[in-house]
Structure formats: C-alpha cells, structure tokens
Amino acid sequence: MFDEDxxxxxxxxxxxxxxxxxxxxxxxxxxxxxxERRLSEEQAAVEALVSGTFPVAFTLPKGLGATPSPEASS
Structure with missing residues (x-):
C-alpha cells in the first residue's frame, strides 16, 4: 500500500x-x-494523499513546490 501511495x-x-x-x-x-482548475485539484489531491500517507512526520507547505517570496529569503 505504501508503494502505491x-x-x-x-x-x-x-x-x-x-x-x-x-x-x-x-x-x-x-x-x-x-x-488552473486542474492544477488546484491536483494540489489538493496530493496534499490529502500526503497527509494520509505521512500523517505526522511530514507535512507539505501550502502551495506545494511554490517558489519562496523574496522576503522569505532575507
């Protein structure tokens, strides 16, 4: 099951x-x-799957793979 996830x-x-x-x-x-709608659906699906597969140890930040804002790197 883990490999499938x-x-x-x-x-x-x-x-x-x-x-x-x-x-x-x-x-x-x-x-x-x-x-844009499909992208949003895919992001929601992967977030739900990750939270079920890795319930506590690994959480993904909002906007999976989004580039950091300029302020975040300062």
Missing amino acids: IARIRTHRNNIHRYRRLLKTRLSDLERRFV
Missing part, C-alpha cells in the same frame, strides 16, 4: 509540474481556467 504522489507531482509548464505558454482564457 508513493506512486500516486509521484503521479500527482508530475501532473502539477506539467500544468505549471502549460501555464507558462500562450493559452486562451478558457484553456487557462481549465489548467
């Missing part, structure tokens, strides 16, 4: 990266809304 997390992570790459391209408003 890790595989699911990896799949969600790959989807998140793919959607972020798509958002850097030229998209219509409809396409952009769709990709």
